[in-house]
Amino acid sequence: MSLLGSQPRLVAVGAQMFADAVAAQAAPVQQVDWRPPLGEEGVEADLARVLADPRHAAANETAVARMLAAGAELVDVRPASEALALDKGAFLHAGPPIGWDRASGPLRGALIGAMVYERLAATPEEAEHALAGAADGGSLHWEPCHHHRTVGPMAGVVSPSMWMFELRDPVHGGTAFCSLNEGLGKVLRYGAYGPEVVERLRWMSDVLGPLLQTAVRARTDSGGPVDVKSIAAQMLQMGDEGHNRNRAGTLMFLRELLPSLIDSGAPTSDVAEAVRFVSGNDHFFLNLGMPACKLAGDAARDVPGSSLVVAMARNGTDFGIQVSGAGDQWFTGPANTPDGLYLGSFGPEDANPDIGDSAITETGGIGGFAMAAAPAIVKFVGGEVGDAIEATRLMYEITLAENPVYQVPVLGFRGTPTGIDATLVTRTGILPHINTGMAGRLAGTGQVGAGLVNPPASIFPEAVTALAALAPPVVGGGS
Amino acid sequence: MSGDHVEVRRGAYHDSVTLMQVSRQVADVDGVEAAQVAMGTELNLDFMRGVGFDPPADAGPNDLVVAVRAGGDDAVAAALARLEEVLTTTGGGSGDGLGGRDPEPRTIGSAVRRAVEPPSLALVSVPGPHAFTEAWSALQAGLSVLVFSDNVPVEQEVALKDEAARRGLLVMGPDCGTAVVGGIGLGFANQVRPGPVGVVAASGTGAQQVMCMLDTRQVGVSHCLGVGGRDLSATVAGRSTKAALALLDEDPATELVVLVSKPPDPAVAADVTAYAESLSTPVLVALLGPGQDDLTTVARKAVEHLGAEWADPWSWDEQPAPVAGGSLRGLFAGGTLCDEAMLIASETLGEVRSNIPLRPEWALGEDLRSPGHLMVDFGDDALTQGRAHPMIDQRTRIDRLAAEGADPSCSVLLLDVVLGHAANPDPAAELAPAIAAARGRAAEDGRELAVVVSLCATHDDPQQPRRQADLLHDAGASVWLSNAAAARHAVALVTGSTGATR
Numbered sequence A: 001m002s003l004l005g006s007q008p009r010l011v012a013v014g015a016q017m018f019a020d021a022v023a024a025q026a027a028p029v030q031q032v033d034w035r036p037p038l039g040e041e042g043v044e045a046d047l048a049r050v051l052a053d054p055r056h057a058a059a060n061e062t063a064v065a066r067m068l069a070a071g072a073e074l075v076d077v078r079p080a081s082e083a084l085a086l087d088k089g090a091f092l093h094a095g096p097p098i099g100w101d102r103a104s105g106p107l108r109g110a111l112i113g114a115m116v117y118e119r120l121a122a123t124p125e126e127a128e129h130a131l132a133g134a135a136d137g138g139s140l141h142w143e144p145c146h147h148h149r150t151v152g153p154m155a156g157v158v159s160p161s162m163w164m165f166e167l168r169d170p171v172h173g174g175t176a177f178c179s180l181n182e183g184l185g186k187v188l189r190y191g192a193y194g195p196e197v198v199e200r201l202r203w204m205s206d207v208l209g210p211l212l213q214t215a216v217r218a219r220t221d222s223g224g225p226v227d228v229k230s231i232a233a234q235m236l237q238m239g240d241e242g243h244n245r246n247r248a249g250t251l252m253f254l255r256e257l258l259p260s261l262i263d264s265g266a267p268t269s270d271v272a273e274a275v276r277f278v279s280g281n282d283h284f285f286l287n288l289g290m291p292a293c294k295l296a297g298d299a300a301r302d303v304p305g306s307s308l309v310v311a312m313a314r315n316g317t318d319f320g321i322q323v324s325g326a327g328d329q330w331f332t333g334p335a336n337t338p339d340g341l342y343l344g345s346f347g348p349e350d351a352n353p354d355i356g357d358s359a360i361t362e363t364g365g366i367g368g369f370a371m372a373a374a375p376a377i378v379k380f381v382g383g384e385v386g387d388a389i390e391a392t393r394l395m396y397e398i399t400l401a402e403n404p405v406y407q408v409p410v411l412g413f414r415g416t417p418t419g420i421d422a423t424l425v426t427r428t429g430i431l432p433h434i435n436t437g438m439a440g441r442l443a444g445t446g447q448v449g450a451g452l453v454n455p456p457a458s459i460f461p462e463a464v465t466a467l468a469a470l471a472p473p474v475v476g477g478g479s
Numbered sequence B: 001m002s003g004d005h006v007e008v009r010r011g012a013y014h015d016s017v018t019l020m021q022v023s024r025q026v027a028d029v030d031g032v033e034a035a036q037v038a039m040g041t042e043l044n045l046d047f048m049r050g051v052g053f054d055p056p057a058d059a060g061p062n063d064l065v066v067a068v069r070a071g072g073d074d075a076v077a078a079a080l081a082r083l084e085e086v087l088t089t090t091g092g093g094s095g096d097g098l099g100g101r102d103p104e105p106r107t108i109g110s111a112v113r114r115a116v117e118p119p120s121l122a123l124v125s126v127p128g129p130h131a132f133t134e135a136w137s138a139l140q141a142g143l144s145v146l147v148f149s150d151n152v153p154v155e156q157e158v159a160l161k162d163e164a165a166r167r168g169l170l171v172m173g174p175d176c177g178t179a180v181v182g183g184i185g186l187g188f189a190n191q192v193r194p195g196p197v198g199v200v201a202a203s204g205t206g207a208q209q210v211m212c213m214l215d216t217r218q219v220g221v222s223h224c225l226g227v228g229g230r231d232l233s234a235t236v237a238g239r240s241t242k243a244a245l246a247l248l249d250e251d252p253a254t255e256l257v258v259l260v261s262k263p264p265d266p267a268v269a270a271d272v273t274a275y276a277e278s279l280s281t282p283v284l285v286a287l288l289g290p291g292q293d294d295l296t297t298v299a300r301k302a303v304e305h306l307g308a309e310w311a312d313p314w315s316w317d318e319q320p321a322p323v324a325g326g327s328l329r330g331l332f333a334g335g336t337l338c339d340e341a342m343l344i345a346s347e348t349l350g351e352v353r354s355n356i357p358l359r360p361e362w363a364l365g366e367d368l369r370s371p372g373h374l375m376v377d378f379g380d381d382a383l384t385q386g387r388a389h390p391m392i393d394q395r396t397r398i399d400r401l402a403a404e405g406a407d408p409s410c411s412v413l414l415l416d417v418v419l420g421h422a423a424n425p426d427p428a429a430e431l432a433p434a435i436a437a438a439r440g441r442a443a444e445d446g447r448e449l450a451v452v453v454s455l456c457a458t459h460d461d462p463q464q465p466r467r468q469a470d471l472l473h474d475a476g477a478s479v480w481l482s483n484a485a486a487a488r489h490a491v492a493l494v495t496g497s498t499g500a501t502r
Helices: A016-024 A043-052 A056-069 A105-117 A124-132 A195-223 A228-236 A247-262 A268-279 A286-299 A357-363 A367-373 A375-381 A385-398 A422-428 A459-469 B016-027 B042-050 B073-089 B108-114 B128-140 B154-167 B204-216 B239-250 B266-277 B295-305 B335-349 B395-405 B427-444 B465-474 B483-495
Strands: A010-014 A029-032 A073-079 A090-093 A141-144 A163-168 A175-179 A309-315 A318-323 A331-334 A339-342 A399-408 A414-420 A434-439 A447-453 B004-009 B032-039 B064-070 B121-125 B144-147 B178-181 B184-187 B194-202 B221-226 B256-261 B283-287 B327-332 B374-377 B410-418 B450-456 B477-480
Touching: A010 A016, A010 B108, A010 B128, A016 A029, A016 B121, A016 B184, A029 B108, A043 A056, A043 A422, A043 A459, A043 B128, A043 B154, A056 A286, A056 A399, A056 A414, A073 A195, A073 A228, A090 A105, A105 A124, A105 A195, A163 A195, A163 A286, A175 A286, A195 A247, A195 A268, A228 A247, A228 A286, A228 A399, A247 A268, A247 A286, A286 A309, A286 A357, A309 A357, A309 A414, A318 A459, A331 A459, A339 A434, A357 A367, A357 A434, A367 A385, A367 A399, A367 A414, A367 A434, A375 A385, A385 A399, A385 A414, A385 A422, A414 A422, A422 A459, B004 B073, B016 B032, B016 B073, B032 B042, B032 B073, B042 B064, B064 B073, B108 B128, B121 B128, B121 B184, B128 B144, B128 B154, B144 B154, B154 B239, B178 B204, B194 B204, B194 B239, B204 B221, B204 B256, B204 B295, B204 B335, B204 B410, B204 B450, B221 B239, B239 B256, B239 B266, B256 B266, B256 B295, B266 B283, B283 B295, B295 B483, B327 B335, B327 B395, B327 B483, B335 B374, B335 B410, B335 B450, B335 B483, B395 B410, B395 B427, B410 B427, B410 B483, B427 B450, B427 B465, B450 B465, B450 B483, B465 B477, B477 B483
Parallel strands: A010 A029, A010 B121, A090 A141, B121 B144, B194 B221, B194 B256, B256 B283, B327 B374, B327 B410, B410 B450, B450 B477
Antiparallel strands: A073 A163, A163 A175, A309 A318, A318 A331, A339 A447, A399 A414, A434 A447, B004 B064, B032 B064, B178 B184, B178 B221
C-alpha cells in the first residue's frame, strides 16, 4: 500500500470545487469531465451491476484481446450459393432483421434489383409486388448478413449468384464473407436497380468473380493467401481510414493480385477490364476491410460478462448493436441521418437514414475511429485536420484497447482506439464516430453523398440493462 | 412575470456547486432581479417555482435550466452573455500543433492512463446513485478512493470495500466528508499542522473537531482517514475502519491513533476495539454516545497521551446574557457536531427532537418543526439530495434562522460554522447579517434571542478564522472553538445558569 507513503496524486470526479481545494494546497490533481450516463433513470444501477459482475473486467480483457489478435486472410472467391449455401429466393441484407413493411427505400431498391438480377422477376414492379407479398409464406425471404458470417455495405443485399470474398482468421479459425464492391453512384447497394446496375452485376458474376477466383487461388497456392489485415495496417499509414477512403488499400490489393491475374490465362481483354474496374473504384478494398473487421468482431463474441460491442449495423431504418456478453441479441434504435456532403444537386431531404454493415469497420477500430489517419477526407467531419485528430482522440474514451497493428502516424504511431465498450459509451455519453456513405431515400436513387453519423444513444444503455440482467446482483459481504 | 427568461438546455451537465457560483455571477449582472441556473431536478424546479419562475414541465435532471428575471431585454441579454462567459471558463482542453484539442478525460480510467506519474487516490463526489460506478472504476485502476457522495446504497458500499480489500486499497466513505492524506486536506478539511496523531473517523465533522482541538494545542496530524458514517454499522462491520487502522499502524509518522465515530453498532464497536488493541500503535477509541467523552475531551486525552499540556480552547463569550426559559434550537451543518451537541443538551434538557434523533421517539416530522428543544442536521442525506452541502450553501440554514427569529418559542440558537478547505469561503459574511436580523426581529417582539456559534476552525484555515469570529461576535453571537463548550453554554443560557459553563 503506497497511499500514505508520499504526497497523494489525485484524480477527482464530480464537483470541481473539491479538485480546486486540492490544487489550492499545491497537490497534483486531474479533474475528470464527468456527466450523467445515457439512458433512463435506473441505468446507474444497471451500470453498477455490470461493472461489479466478477466476470466483467476479465471478460472484457479476453474479448478485446481476441479482437486484436484476429487475423484476416483472403482465401477464396466464390458465389454466395456455394459459399453460404444460399438458395434461390433467399437474400441477405445489412443491419438487424427487418420486414418489407418497415424496410427503407434503399433496402427495398436493392432487393428489387437483386430479384431482377436473379431473374426472379422480369421488371422492378413485378419484383416489388412479389417482395411485398413475401411475408405471406412465399418462397422469398431475407435475413441479416450478420447471421451468416457476412457483412454487406449499405443495403448489403446478397443474392445466390453474387460472388463473395471469403476471409479466414488464422488465429481463431473464423470465416467471414463479403460481396464484391460495385463502385459508386448508381449501384445496387445504394438502392439503385436500373438496367446498368443489373448489367454490371452480371459482368461481375460472369467475368470478375471467376477471374478473381482463379487469381486468388493461384496466389494462395504459390505465395500464401493475401494478408488483408496487413494491407489494412499499411493503408492507415498511407492516408486511408478504411471506411470512406480505401484508395491506398485498393491499389495495394491490386498489386498483390496482378501477377496472378496476368498469369490466369483469361483473355487479356477480360483481365484489362477487371483491372480497369478495380483500379477505377477507390472503394474496392472496403469489401475486404469489412470482413476483416467482421472476423475481429466475431472472435470477440460470446464472452459471458463482456460489454464489448462486437457488431454495429444498420438496415436504413434501425441501427443495431450486439455485445459480446449478450449473444446474438440486437439492441436497436432509429437510425440517424448522416451529416455530410452531397453529390450533385442532392441535399439532406434526399438522404435515407443511416444504412449498412460497414460500421463493422468502426467496431474493429478503423473507419471513423482512424479518422486522424485520413486528413484527406476531414471535410466529412467539419473541414479541419484538427477535427479528424480530435475525433480519433475522443474514441479512446470509449474503447478498451489500442490496436498495435493499426497505427496512426500523426498520433506518433499510436494504435487506433479499438473495442467499443457499451458501459463506457453509456457512462461518457460519447457516441461512436461512423464515417459513411449516404443512400437516396427513394428506392432506385443510388448514392447521394457521404458523411458522418452517430448511433442512436439509447441502444448502449439498453445493452447495459440486458447485461445487468445476466449479471449477479451487487451484494455486500460475499467474502 | 412578463420579464422572465426561462430556457432549457438539453444534456448540458454541470455540477451543482459550479452552477451555484454561476447563478450568483449571473444574478450580479446590473438590472438582474433574480437568476437561477440549475440542473432540472425536482428540487431545483421547486426552487424556481418558489421564486415565481415557470420552468417547463419536461425539464429533467440532465437538462440545464436557465431562469433570469431582469428589468429589460438588455439586462437579460447581458445576463445570458455573462452566463456563457462563466460556463465556458470551466473545462476546455489543451491544443496541440495539429489543431486538434485533446479531449478532457471522461472517466477515471482515462485520466489514469494519461497520467505521467501514476495517481494514488481518487476523489469521487458525483451524485450518490452514480458514485459506485466511478469508485469501482478507480479501484479497477489501482487507486484508493475517497467517496464524498452520499445516498450510496449500503450493498454497493460493502461491495466496494470488499473489492478494495482484495486489491489492497482503501475506500474512504461513502459520505466521507473529511480526510487528510500526506498533509493534503480532502473534502472538507481544516488546515492542520503535521504531527504524530493519526485519525480514523466514521464521522466527518467529528474528525474536524478533534483535529482542530489538537491544532489549538500545537499537536499535529499525520493522516486523517475517513471511513464513512456507516462503516461501523452492523452491515458494513468496520471494513474500512480496520483497513485504515492497519495503514496507520504501518505508518512511521503516526505515534498515536484516534478513532472517532458517531454511535456505532455495539458488536462492531467491540470487534473494532479488539482489533485496535492488537496493533502496535496505541489507539484512543472515541465512540460518541451517552456517558462517553465529548470530542474536546478526546482531544485533551490525546494531547496528554503525547505528553503535551492541555488548555481550554478559545471563546468570545461576553454576550449574550442568560435567557432562562424558551427552547433551544440547534441548526447544524456538521452531523457529528449536531450529535455531540444533542448528547450534551439532552443530559440537562431531556428530550431534544431532531432529524437525526438520539432516540427514535425524538424524531422530527418532515417539516422539521417542534415547539420544544430541537436540533437539525442540515447536512443529513435526506436534506442534501440534489443540492450542495450546507457547509457550502447556507441558504436553508439562513431561511431557518429567520424563521426562528420570528418564533416566540425559541430563546437560544446554536449554530456551527465549519471552516477549512472546500467550505464556504466566507460563511460569516452571510450568517452575521442573518443573526443580527433574527436577533433584531426577536427584539421587536420584545424577546431576547441568544445566539451561540460553535466555530470549527484552525488558525491557518483559508477563511481567516479570527475575522469570521469577529463578524459573528459583532452580530451578537457568542463564539466558541469547542463545540462541546458551545453546546454547554447554550444549555446554560436556556436554563439560566451561565456561571457553570467554563
